[in-house]
Structures are given as structure tokens and as C-alpha cells.
Amino acid sequence: MERAEDVPLYGRDPLLRALVPRLTGLKYDERSRTAREFQHDLPVVLLTGRHGMGRSAVLRELAAHYRGRLPLAHIRIAPAGAAAFSSAGAPASQPGGTDADGHVTTDLTGLLTELARQLAPSYRRPFPVLLPGLFAVSSWDPGDGAERDAVCLRLARLLIACRMADAPEQDVRRAWAAAVEARLGPVGPRAPDAPGGGAASVSRALHGEYAHRHRAGAERDWYRARFPQLPPGTDPLALLGDWYHQGGDYRRAVERTLVAALRHDVAGAYGRLQRWNREPWPLVLLDDVHLPAGRRFLDLLLEHRATPESPEREELVVVATRLGEPPGNDPSPVRRELPDLVRPCGWERRGTAPSAGLLTVPLTPLSRDDVLPLLEAGSAGAPLHPYLASALHSLTGGHPAATAMLCSAVRAATRAGLAVAPRDLLELPAPDGRPVAEALLARLLPDRRQRDRLTLLSLARDSAAAEALASRLRLEGPEQLPANAVTDYLEQQHWQHLTPPESPLVTDPLLQRLLVHEARRLSPGPDDSRGWQEIHRFLQNHHAQRGDEGEADALRHMLAAGGVETVVASLAEEFQSEQDERGAGHWLRCLRYAATAPTPPERDWQDDRLRIALGAHDGRYIHLDDTERCVNRLLHALWYLSEPHTEPDPDTCTAIEQELAYLSLRHPSWRVALGQAARRWPAAARDKRPLPVPGQ
Numbered sequence: 130m131e132r133a134e135d136v137p138l139y140g141r142d143p144l145l146r147a148l149v150p151r152l153t154g155l156k157y158d159e160r161s162r163t164a165r166e167f168q169h170d171l172p173v174v175l176l177t178g179r180h181g182m183g184r185s186a187v188l189r190e191l192a193a194h195y196r197g198r199l200p201l202a203h204i205r206i207a208p209a210g211a212a213a214f215s216s217a218g219a220p221a222s223q224p225g226g227t228d229a230d231g232h233v234t235t236d237l238t239g240l241l242t243e244l245a246r247q248l249a250p251s252y253r254r255p256f257p258v259l260l261p262g263l264f265a266v267s268s269w270d271p272g273d274g275a276e277r278d279a280v281c282l283r284l285a286r287l288l289i290a291c292r293m294a295d296a297p298e299q300d301v302r303r304a305w306a307a308a309v310e311a312r313l314g315p316v317g318p319r320a321p322d323a324p325g326g327g328a329a330s331v332s333r334a335l336h337g338e339y340a341h342r343h344r345a346g347a348e349r350d351w352y353r354a355r356f357p358q359l360p361p362g363t364d365p366l367a368l369l370g371d372w373y374h375q376g377g378d379y380r381r382a383v384e385r386t387l388v389a390a391l392r393h394d395v396a397g398a399y400g401r402l403q404r405w406n407r408e409p410w411p412l413v414l415l416d417d418v419h420l421p422a423g424r425r426f427l428d429l430l431l432e433h434r435a436t437p438e439s440p441e442r443e444e445l446v447v448v449a450t451r452l453g454e455p456p457g458n459d460p461s462p463v464r465r466e467l468p469d470l471v472r473p474c475g476w477e478r479r480g481t482a483p484s485a486g487l488l489t490v491p492l493t494p495l496s497r498d499d500v501l502p503l504l505e506a507g508s509a510g511a512p513l514h515p516y517l518a519s520a521l522h523s524l525t526g527g528h529p530a531a532t533a534m535l536c537s538a539v540r541a542a543t544r545a546g547l548a549v550a551p552r553d554l555l556e557l558p559a560p561d562g563r564p565v566a567e568a569l570l571a572r573l574l575p576d577r578r579q580r581d582r583l584t585l586l587s588l589a590r591d592s593a594a595a596e597a598l599a600s601r602l603r604l605e606g607p608e609q610l611p612a613n614a615v616t617d618y619l620e621q622q623h624w625q626h627l628t629p630p631e632s633p634l635v636t637d638p639l640l641q642r643l644l645v646h647e648a649r650r651l652s653p654g655p656d657d658s659r660g661w662q663e664i665h666r667f668l669q670n671h672h673a674q675r676g677d678e679g680e681a682d683a684l685r686h687m688l689a690a691g692g693v694e695t696v697v698a699s700l701a702e703e704f705q706s707e708q709d710e711r712g713a714g715h716w717l718r719c720l721r722y723a724a725t726a727p728t729p730p731e732r733d734w735q736d737d738r739l740r741i742a743l744g745a746h747d748g749r750y751i752h753l754d755d756t757e758r759c760v761n762r763l764l765h766a767l768w769y770l771s772e773p774h775t776e777p778d779p780d781t782c783t784a785i786e787q788e789l790a791y792l793s794l795r796h797p798s799w800r801v802a803l804g805q806a807a808r809r810w811p812a813a814a815r816d817k818r819p820l821p822v823p824g825q
Contacts, residue, residue: 136186136529139499143470144490145190148174151473152446155409157194162407170486171410172463172476173431173447175418177455178492179623179637180573181530184450187492188414191448200251200411202244206423207233237384237425238266240415241391242287248411249290252398258348259390260291264339265366266373266383268331271313281306284335293343309334332370340366351393355386388429395443410444418449419623431483453623455489462487494527503536513543516776520551523773523817528639531569538565551774555646564650570643579618582611583635584651587644588664588689588727590672590682592616592630597671602659642773645727652730661730665690677715684723688768691729697764701757704796713802714824721820724767742766742784756795763788770814782811 138145146157151166152174176184185205192203211233232247234240242263249255267284269276285301288294294301312334352365359365369386372379395411418427427449433439455462461484465474470490478485501518514520517539525531538557542549549557559568574580582604589595595612604611616628625636635641652661669686672679688696700723703716728736740746742765750758766784770777786807793803802823810820 136181136183137495137499137503137533138183138186138190139495139502140467140493141183141187141190143467144174144176144187145194147472148470148474148490149191149412149446149448153195153199153409153412154407155195155199160198162409165410166473167476169442170434170478171444171446172478172488173427173449173486175427175455175462175487175489176448176450176492177453177489178450179453179528181528182492182494183529184452184492185416186529188416188448188450191412192414195412199409200248201414202247202411203232203414203416204240204243204247205233205416206240206418206420207235208420209235209422211235234422236422237429238263238387239283240422240426241387242267242283244391244413245394246287246290248395248413249287249292251411254398255291256391256394257346257397258351259387259394260287260293261336261339261343261348261366262352262369262387262390263287265336265370266332266387267335268328268370268374271327271331277306277310278302281309305335305338308338312337329371329374332374333367336366336370351390352386355389384425385429385432388426388433389441392430392433392441392443392445395445396441399444410446413445413447415447415449417452419451419453423449428483431486434486435478435481435483437481454491454626455487459484461485462489464489464491466491467493494525495522495529495532496527497522499527500532500536503532504539506536506540512548513539514548514550517549517551517554520774520776521554524554524639524642526639530572531639534559534565534569534572551776554774555643566643566646566650570640570647573640573643574622576618579615583615583619584644584647585659585664586612586615587635587641588648589634589668591632592628592634594668594671594682595634598664598668601667602664649727649730655733662690662733680715681719681722684719685726688723688726688764689729691734693761693764696723697753697757697761700764701753701760704760704792704799705756708798710798710802713796713799714822716799717802717806717822720764721767721822724764725771726768728768728772738765738769739781742769742781744784756792759788759791763792767814767820773817777815777817779815782814785814786811 150156150163152171154162154165156163176187178184188203192201195201196203232243234243241259245256245259245263264284267280269280281302282298284305285294285298288301289298296304309331313330349365352369353359356365356368359368369383373383374380399408399410415423415426418424427447430445430447433441455464459482461480461482463474463476463479463485465476465488467490474488476488497519500522504513504518504521521532521535521539525535535554535557538559539549539554541560542557555564555566557565559565561568570580571577574583582599585602585604586595586598589598589612592612595615596610599611612634616625616634619625619635619640620628624640628634628636633641635644648664649661652659654660655662657663665686669683669690669692672682672686675682684696684699687699700716700720703712703719707716728734737746742762744762747758747762750761753761762784766781766788769775770781770785789803789807789810793800793807796803805823806820813820
């Protein structure tokens with residue numbers, strides 16, 4: 130969960146100030162009405178993005194601006210088994226309020242209960258149909274006092290919000306727990322064929338106590354209409370609880386009924402007078418609907434809205450967030466980019482599929498222009514490096530959380546009077562004293578065990594190399610092969626999808642840079658089997674066994690291990706011996722890929738790449754011939770510019786052009802290919818684009 134103060138909201142104004150006001154009918158930061166874009170059919174707005182893209186921050190910002198101005202519910206969905214709500218001994222929440230992240234729920238019933246609780250204070254007669262249904266399906270395992278107290282506390286808060294109880298919530302909780310326990314009496318053994326067993330008997334006791342305290346009204350007729358096959362005299366709410374605990378198709382039918390009850394009550398709260406007065410529609414903010422409870426609620430809501438004969442027309446404005454990309458390859462949802470939302474987005478339902486009710490909006494990275502204001506905000510002391518904003522954007526790719534953390538670290542350093550160079554960005558301290566790269570990686574990959582594995586295995590080229598490295602390092606675990614386990618983890622965390630065996634283990638550039646940086650920082654030493662040099666030497670040998678197919682990978686790992694002379698000698702030898710015209714493309718690909726090698730740890734290596742590239746250290750290499758010295762300068766220039774934080778200065782780009790032009794004149798069959806590279810590579814390096822290879 131990203132924090133609002135950590136994640137900048139630049140570029141989100143079209144959503145905050147344009148789309149949501151047109152949905153709710155109320156301006157974002159003014160107490161005035163605005164025209165609604167959607168009159169008779171509302172889309173569910175689904176915000177998508179990776180970890181740290183600001184999904185939660187957007188919802189938090191909407192909650193802060195609209196709370197108290199319209200009916201609002203802000204709920205965060207958590208995985209099953211997480212703490213869903215405060216136990217009886219926890220401090221009571223503020224009445225009608227919500228914490229900074231929104232209240233947490235783990236199942237559909239809890240989500241509906243929390244929706245009703247948060248929306249209820251805004252309604253004159255809140256949820257007359259949904260409320261008894263929620264009591265009819267709520268339960269706990271008899272004998273589990275902690276679960277009983279938690280459920281009763283949740284229901285007590287709901288009753289207080291609906292103005293059906295006015296005592297302190299702990300008093301209401303204790304009264305209900307005692308009343309239900311009295312109805313249950315001694316708990317006997319569960320019958321093998323009794324659906325739901327003891328939990329079902331608790332539901333019946335809860336429903337009985339509710340019916341005793343609050344006389345049934347029209348809601349019983351509403352539920353009876355949902356079960357027309359019932360014999361006369363049968364209580365439909367008792368049946369609702371029994372079906373819920375039977376599970377399977379029965380529970381799905383009950384959940385469908387409860388969502389219909391929610392829609393019925395919300396629609397009933399907006400009569401002709403409220404519509405004439407153009408009262409704002411209620412706003413529901415749901416965080417992390419990719420988790421089961423959120424996914425189930427959205428599916429049911431969209432299913433209800435897509436039914437042509439549905440008698441309800443509730444105007445719930447739902448803005449939800451989903452980790453990762455929109456679900457599946459379904460063409461029914463309408464997709465709009467953030468800039469498209471400034472003006473009416475033209476959404477309308479396409480077809481009868483439930484997913485046609487979705488309007489998906491991907492949250493995009495920050496632009497380069499967004500970074501400089503973040504660096505300058507609140508900074509003081511030493512002036513900023515002129516290329517720092519561009520270097521930071523290249524390093525993070527505009528990832529909002531990473532950008533915010535690095536900008537915060539830069540501001541803290543400048544306030545302390547330190548000068549921050551682009552190469553220092555990942556070495557700056559976080560507020561807790563850790564290196565900022567470590568803190569950011571822990572935030573983006575919260576599973577410590579998988580993160581530690583990935584830190585080492587990310588140095589490998591693909592799954593086969595990663596498995597060989599895992600075997601070498603004796604990485605073991607109770608599950609499957611280590612490389613498969615970490616790719617599964619990355620896919621579950623929506624960093625990538627269906628990683629092919631031949632592709633890099635980590636495909637996200639920011640994540641890969643952070644992992645490699647951590648592997649370098651944590652390297653125990655040059656002679657340790659888990660040290661940086663030993664790992665890269667092992668991977669170099671692994672790829673060398675693949676012949677020409679593995680040559681580029683072998684050269685890259687050799688360079689990462691510090692074997693610059695060996696890489697230069699290998700490239701120069703191939704340049705001088707290979708005469709086949711088609712070999713030029715292979716040579717350029719090997720050169721280009723080798724130059725992307727991560728640099729060795731600073732304690733084992735001195736970074737003279739820029740000076741070597743510009744010829745300042747040619748005196749060190751008098752033992753090399755002209756071609757070898759040219760290859761040496763070219764490799765160092767490309768290696769230096771391959772790093773995201775380095776400034777593509779004109780001298781280095783010119784050096785690349787001159788070295789390639791020189792080589793083109795020294796090779797009779799590669800002249801055309803090398804001449805094209807001499808013209809194209811400097812421009813690509815200046816723009817930080819991939820270097821093109823002729824024929825690709």
C-alpha cells in the first residue's frame with residue numbers, strides 16, 4: 130500500500146477534477162454542483178497499475194475531498210485471513226470516519242457490511258432490506274470467543290451507523306454476543322450432514338435476535354419475491370442463512386441476492402425530490418479489487434447492471450483499483466487514457482456482457498517534466514546537479530513511488546549541505562537510515578524470502594541460467610525450482626505475465642536495476658562463492674558452453690566480473706578474423722549487449738570508463754594495436770552511456786561515431802554495416818534509445 134504523502138499525483142487531475150465530478154455531480158474542490166455526463170447508466174471506473182503507481186493515493190485523495198459532502202465509502206480489500214476489522218479489545222474507530230487507508234475487509238459479506246455502515250449516516254432510512262440479510266448470513270464458530278466478539282463488534286458498528294442503536298459500540302457488542310449465546314444454549318456436536326453446522330446455527334440465532342428486536346417489515350416480502358418457490362409461512366431470511374452456509378451455488382445465489390438488496394436500498398434512498406435537487410450520487414472507493422472479495426463484488430454489481438429487466442437503477446459511483454493490467458483480453462470494457470478524461474469520455478455500454486459496464490483507466494508513469502518540481506519542493510542548501518532530474522527519470526522510468534522516494538532522499542541530502550550526483554541516487558539514505566534502494570525494493574517486493582532469491586538470480590540471463598546458478602548457490606526450498614518460484618511470485622504480484630523460459634527472469638527495468646544494485650551492494654567479496662565476481666564468472670562459463678549463441682551473454686558476464694581486457698581481446702580478434710559480411714550484425718549485437726553489463730562493486734573496481742572512452746588513458750594500452758585500442762575506447766563509451774543515470778554528453782557520443790567510422794574503414798566486408806552504426810548509434814545514445822543493429 131503506497132502512502133499519499135509518498136506518491137505524487139501529477140497527471141491525475143483529469144480523473145480527480147474532471148471524470149469523478151461528472152460522475153457524482155459534485156465538483157472536486159468546490160461546494161457546487163456540476164453537470165453529469167452519465168444520466169441513466171453509470172460505468173464502474175477501474176484504475177489499473179503496478180505497485181507504487183498511486184492507485185491507493187488517488188482513492189485517498191478522492192476520500193479527503195468528498196467526505197462529508199456526499200455519501201461516501203472508502204474500503205480497502207485484503208487477502209483472506211488478514212485482520213479484517215478491529216477486535217473487541219482494539220480502540221474504537223471514529224464514528225462515521227475512516228482511517229487513512231480506508232477500512233479493511235476480506236470477504237464479500239464484510240465488504241457489504243462496511244459499505245452499508247459508511248453510507249448509512251447519509252440516508253434517512255438506511256438499508257432496510259440489506260441489513261436483515263447481513264444479520265441472516267453473519268456467524269462465527271461456536272466456542273471461538275475472539276471471532277464472536279469481532280463479528281458482534283462489526284454488527285454493532287453497523288447498527289449504530291444505521292441509528293438502530295445509540296449505546297457505545299462495545300456495550301452494543303457485548304449485548305448482542307450475550308443475547309445470541311443465550312439463544313444458542315449448549316453447543317452440541319455438529320451433525321455430519323448439517324450444512325454449515327454450528328456456524329449456521331449462529332446465523333439463525335443472529336437473525337432471530339434481529340427479528341425480535343426490529344420487527345420485520347417490507348424486507349421480508351422483498352426476500353420472499355427472490356424465492357418464489359418457498360412454501361407459505363417459510364421465513365426467507367432463515368433460508369438465506371442456510372443457503373449461505375451450504376456454500377457453492379447456494380452461496381453464490383445468496384451473494385447475488387445481497388448485492389441486489391444493496392442496489393434496491395440505494396435506489397430507494399433517492400426519490401423524486403432528491404433527483405429534482407440534483408443531489409450528488411454516492412461515491413464508493415474500493416482498493417485492490419483484484420483480490421477475491423473485490424472481484425466478486427464487482428462481478429455481481431456489473432452482472433446486475435447488465436440485466437435488461439433489472440428493476441433497480443441505483444446510482445452508485447464506484448471507483449476501484451486493480452493491481453496490474455485490466456482483466457483478460459475481454460474487448461467489452463472501454464479503455465481511456467488519463468488525458469482523455471479532461472472532456473466527456475464517450476463511454477457507453479457496448480453489448481450485454483457484464484464487463485461492458487467497466488471504464489478502465491491505466492495509471493501512467495510520471496513525465497520527465499514532473500520530476501524537477503518534486504526535486505525542488507522543500508529543498509535547500511547545495512544546488513542540484515543539472516542532469517539530476519533526467520537521470521532520476523531514466524532510472525525510475527517515471528514510477529511514482531520510486532520517484533517520490535528518491536526525490537525525498539535528494540532533498541534531505543541537499544538540506545544537509547551535500548552535493549548529489551546522478552551516480553549517487555541509489556546510495557542515498559532513506560528516512561530510516563537504510564540505503565534508499567534497499568527501502569524501495571522492500572516496498573515493491575514485500576516477500577523477504579523471494580526478494581533475497583531474486584537479488585542473486587536476477588544476475589542470470591534467463592530461467593536456464595538462473596536454475597544453474599541456484600544449483601551452484603544451493604538455493605533450496607519446499608516448493609518448486611527456485612527460478613520458477615520467483616517468476617511465479619513476480620507474476621502473482623503483477624510485475625510481469627507468463628515469463629517465457631528464454632526471457633530475463635525479471636522483465637521490469639526498474640525492478641531489475643534495484644535487484645542488481647542490491648546484489649552488488651551486498652556482495653561478500655571477490656573470493657566468496659556468492660560474491661559478485663564468482664557469480665558472473667560462473668554465468669560466463671555457463672553461456673560460453675552454448676557456442677556462438679551464448680557469446681554475447683558470456684562477454685557481458687565477463688565484463689561484469691571485471692574482465693575488460695578479455696572482452697576487448699575477444700571482440701578485436703573476431704573483428705580481425707571474421708570476413709563474412711553477415712558477421713557484422715552478430716559482432717555489433719555482441720558489442721551492444723556486452724556493454725549493458727552491470728559494473729562491479731566499487732571496492733573492487735575503479736570507474737575510469739569515461740576517461741578511457743575519450744582516450745585520456747591510451748598510454749595504459751600501448752601494448753595494443755590500433756584496432757584493439759579503438760575497440761577498447763568504443764566498448765568503454767558504450768558501457769558508460771548504457772547506465773540510466775549517465776548524461777549522454779556530446780563528446781562521448783562523438784567518440785562513438787569516430788570509433789565506429791574508424792573501424793568501418795579497417796574492415797573490407799563490414800564497411801556498410803559499421804558505417805550505418807556510426808551514423809545511427811550516436812543519435813540513439815543521445816536520446817537514450819536502444820542502439821539499432823543493421824538488418825534488425
